[in-house]
Amino acid sequence: MSLSPIVLSIPIYFVLIGVELLAERWQHTQRYRLADALTNISCGMTSQVAGVFMRIAAVGAYAFVYQRWAVLHIHQSWAAGLLLFVLADLGYYWAHRFSHQINLFWGGHVVHHQSEDYNLSVALRQSSLQNLFTFFVYLPLAVIGFEPVFFVYISALVTLYQFWIHTEFIGRLGPLEWVLNTPSHHRVHHGRNPRYLDKNYAGALIVWDRLFGTFEPETERPVYGITVPLRSWNPLWANVSHYPALWAQVRATPGLANRLRVVFGRPGWRPAGQGGPVEIPAVNGATYQKYQPRPARGVSGYVLAQYVVLVGVAALFVFTQGKMPPATRYLLAGWIASDVVAGGGLLENRAWAWQLEVPRLLGSLALLVGLLWGSALLPVAAAGGAVFVLAALAWFYRLRAAGAAAAVAAGATA
Numbered sequence: 001m002s003l004s005p006i007v008l009s010i011p012i013y014f015v016l017i018g019v020e021l022l023a024e025r026w027q028h029t030q031r032y033r034l035a036d037a038l039t040n041i042s043c044g045m046t047s048q049v050a051g052v053f054m055r056i057a058a059v060g061a062y063a064f065v066y067q068r069w070a071v072l073h074i075h076q077s078w079a080a081g082l083l084l085f086v087l088a089d090l091g092y093y094w095a096h097r098f099s100h101q102i103n104l105f106w107g108g109h110v111v112h113h114q115s116e117d118y119n120l121s122v123a124l125r126q127s128s129l130q131n132l133f134t135f136f137v138y139l140p141l142a143v144i145g146f147e148p149v150f151f152v153y154i155s156a157l158v159t160l161y162q163f164w165i166h167t168e169f170i171g172r173l174g175p176l177e178w179v180l181n182t183p184s185h186h187r188v189h190h191g192r193n194p195r196y197l198d199k200n201y202a203g204a205l206i207v208w209d210r211l212f213g214t215f216e217p218e219t220e221r222p223v224y225g226i227t228v229p230l231r232s233w234n235p236l237w238a239n240v241s242h243y244p245a246l247w248a249q250v251r252a253t254p255g256l257a258n259r260l261r262v263v264f265g266r267p268g269w270r271p272a273g274q275g276g277p278v279e280i281p282a283v284n285g286a287t288y289q290k291y292q293p294r295p296a297r298g299v300s301g302y303v304l305a306q307y308v309v310l311v312g313v314a315a316l317f318v319f320t321q322g323k324m325p326p327a328t329r330y331l332l333a334g335w336i337a338s339d340v341v342a343g344g345g346l347l348e349n350r351a352w353a354w355q356l357e358v359p360r361l362l363g364s365l366a367l368l369v370g371l372l373w374g375s376a377l378l379p380v381a382a383a384g385g386a387v388f389v390l391a392a393l394a395w396f397y398r399l400r401a402a403g404a405a406a407a408v409a410a411g412a413t414a
Contacts, residue, residue: 005156007048007318013163014311017120023169024119031168033292034300035233035347037121038307042235042340043111044124045314049333051131052321058135059152065142072145081154084146085204088155091141092203095134097214100198103267105133107242114238116225116290118190123166128239161204162186172218181206184218191222194280223285227268231291233344236337293348298399302392303343309388310339328371335367357396365389 017037024031074080099109108130115122141151164170165186173182181202189200199216202209209215228245230238249270250259258271268278295303317332324332342360345353368385372378 005153005160009160009163010315010318013120013124016164020120020167020169031117031119032121033117033290034304035292035295036115036117037119038303038347039233039235039238039344040115040121040125041307041311042233042344043128043238044126045311046235046239046337046340047126047128048318049314049336050128052318052329052333054128054131058131059148061135062139062142062151063148065139066145066148069143070145071143074145074147074150076147076150080146080150084141084150084154085157087141087144087146088138088151089158089203089205090208091138092155092158093201093208093212095137096201096203097212098137099130099134100201101266102133102264103246103269104263106267107240107246108133110226110242111238113190113226114230116229118166118168118187118222118224120163120166122190123163158203166190177206178210179205179207185209185215187222188216188218190224192225192227192283193220193223194282195220196222197227197280221285223283223288225290227280229291233293233347235340235344295347295349296399297402298395299346299349302395302399303346305395306339306343306392310336310343331367331371335364339364354400358393361389361392361396 021032074084096109099105108127111127111130112122112125115125138151138155142148146154162181165181165183167183168187170183172184173180176182177184181200181204185200185202185206188196191197196216199214200206200209201214206215230241232238232241246263250262253259253262253271253274255271261269261271266277268280270276270278313332314336317329317336321329321332338360342353342356346357365382365385369378369382372381375381
């Protein structure tokens with residue numbers, strides 16, 4: 001299958017994020033925090049990498065239903081594309097609504113809501129698991145008779161539309177607010193304010209929320225994030241953190257019926273014997289403290305430099321993985337996942353991240369050499385990789401020495 005519009009638009013995403021960063025500097029506002037933005041991008045990278053493997057299953061299921069039970073065979077045309085866009089957007093509304101209102105499914109979507117900021121990088125913060133829970137919503141389109149490739153491209157456009165609405169730089173848009181999902185409407189959706197929870201599920205067309213009773217206008221500035229904050233920059237933990245808590249609640253809940261409702265009911269549901277549904281506390285944006293651990297001086301720059309290379313490797317993976325041998329594909333996917341975890345650990349000042357950094361850097365160089373063994377690119381790539389790793393090691397040891405000195409100084413003044 002050729003690349004989707006989402007993948008092809010990745011360079012445009014980063015250009016627009018750069019434009020928003022310039023606007024932020026121009027207006028002297030603080031809508032980006034480096035660690036949060038890097039975690040958003042990390043979740044986007046892991047989502048795209050996981051999507052390489054999971055998309056096969058989701059698209060395969062759609063193709064299977066289409067081949068077996070399609071009532072019609074609708075040929076691609078502008079009219080059919082417009083109809084499919086509307087129907088795919090309706091499917092997105094229900095998939096999105098299920099993802100919020102079914103506790104098990106919420107674990108596959110919560111990643112997108114964990115950021116406590118709201119900017120274009122948040123649009124990239126996607127779950128690696130959500131397709132496992134929502135692909136079935138679109139199967140009726142296969143029964144109607146929309147071809148699988150046609151569906152993949154049009155549904156990608158529904159997703160692509162939603163990138164630009166993740167911003168605070170655009171206010172109300174007049175009459176368009178009645179029909180389209182806009183930044184104002186989507187800010188409401190990302191708010192953890194009690195009045196904003198479970199509102200504005202729209203993808204591109206806000207008419208679905210107005211029709212099905214889930215619309216809420218923006219009347220107060222949202223406080224962004226989830227009601228139980230993640231408090232981590234680890235993108236893998238971001239993807240799975242919901243499930244240990246869900247399992248613990250299932251084990252603590254008496255009765256099979258109650259346990260099933262914990263899993264398939266709304267998040268926060270509890271039986272009467274446990275106090276009933278969890279009450280959502282009010283939140284004050286003026287006093288709310290965002291998660292912001294303070295890494296040692298220079299660590300943020302060190303991680304950012306690593307991410308420049310990491311984003312390049314991830315882009316190379318997404319654009320060329322179809323031509324890679326399976327072993328290479330899995331090795332690179334694992335390397336990308338380990339690197340984003342390492343970056344998050346360093347930004348959180350985790351001891352294990354510091355302890356594993358030297359083996360990680362040396363292992364990265366060994367992986368590069370192994371993947372290119374026998375290739376004409378090996379000498380140049382290995383030399384470039386060696387220079388980068390040696391520079392990173394030198395930087396790393398300076399950071400570690402500075403951190404140790406700071407710890408000694410803090411102990412002396414304690």
